[in-house]
Amino acid sequence: MEPIKDDIWQLVSESSTWLSFKETVLQPVYFKEEVPTELKEAGIITHKLLMYSYYEYTFIEVAITQAIFLLDKALSVRWKQIHGRKTDKKFSALINWFYDKGYLETLNRERIHNLRKLRNSKVHDANNGIGGMGIIHQVYWIFDLINGLYENPELRKQRIEARYKLANQFKSFVQDGVIVPIHEKKYIAFSISPVFLDNKSESPILHLYISLIFDLQPKRDGKIHYSNHKLSVADWRFDGNHFKATNLADGKPITISKITDKTNRMKFGNWHNDSKNYPDFSLLLFEILAPVTKLETDLLRQFHKSNTNSLQ
Structure with missing residues (x-):
């Protein structure tokens, strides 16, 4: 049976077709060369979940959850690269450390902590295309944060x-x-x-x-x-x-x-x-x-x- 567009996307004019959804709602995935391969591959899989949400909207919830887990992992990986050893810090402490050291491109650390809290809850309240657009933007923002870990913190x-x-x-x-x-x-x-x-x-x-x-x-x-x-x-x-x-x-x-x-x-x-x-x-x-x-x-x-x- 041919897959059918999820009804929720009827509210978003840019998603009239699968092609328009990919070209206008979704964005190209980019990771800096310095980002480890395992993180890049996980990011690509997360992006595929966004693609599949055109047919099954609930994949958006899976995608944002996976993206937040990916950020947690990326912080741990970057910590090990910097210190030469594994970290025993929890996600919350890692966010604070990287924010204080200038590795995170945001003026508001609470915006990142809100992602952490979101991982521990549910995102079912985004039950329409407009809410889904916001979640999609959050996924790409997480990718941006990961790339930012490999920029010069002093310049930031x-x-x-x-x-x-x-x-x-x-x-x-x-x-x-x-x-x-x-x-x-x-x-x-x-x-x-x-x-x-x-x-x-x-x-x-x-x-x-x-x-x-x-x-x-x-x-x-x-x-x-x-x-x-x-x-x-x-x-x-x-x-x-x-x-x-x-x-x-x-x-x-x-x-x-x-x-x-x-x-x-x-x-x-x-x-x-x-x-x-x-x-x-x-x-x-x-x-x-x-x-x-x-x-x-x-x-x-x-x-x-x-x-x-x-x-x-």
Whole structure:
């Protein structure tokens, strides 16, 4: 009998066919060369469980459980490589040790501890396609964590500290709106997020996600239309009312400036006030910023594929 798609995936438009499910819902599996073969093979098997979930949704639960066990094993293996002996630490203690030493690419250790707790419970509450998408992302994030064990921890500490500082700087810098030049035109932005900092090379690269102000009135299609802009820069600095850098898209200088003229100050102020009165603006903002997570993941995987400063 020919296998049939699980009914739960009817809720996810990207899974209309087996091919579209593989190409849009799932992602290619990548493990760094330094990751031991036994971990790579276990990761590939886990990925196959995700593939089979197209026909039997409960395979997702098996996949996330196996992925968490794989992370536990990966931490033990990496500990032995570093110390030359087996560890007697439990999963929880290993998470704390590797987090404290800068081996885990996250600002929040509890996010990893939540995986550990999930392993000890059930994930039946993810009983729909949308919940399943979240679990699939968690599996790939675990693969990213494993790759990260073979990156330079000192660079990671510097990267995370710098990104945290940049996030605070941009929050203050953008609070009253900024002018951003894009393709020889100028736009007003209300948010700039430092998505990822690639500090492997001598000249670090900063990737930014810029959100522009937009018309809060729905268009003819009944939807709110908004715009975001991705920008990659080097040699950046904050200089008073300006953020100056080299735009890597064309190699030319770029300057993002605080709003100082009356006309644009009024335009931003009116938009800001209207946004406060807009029903469920927080939900709309969540939608606008949602791509940041995927962009961060994509950039992190590009980072892992660069062998510079990787560890044995």
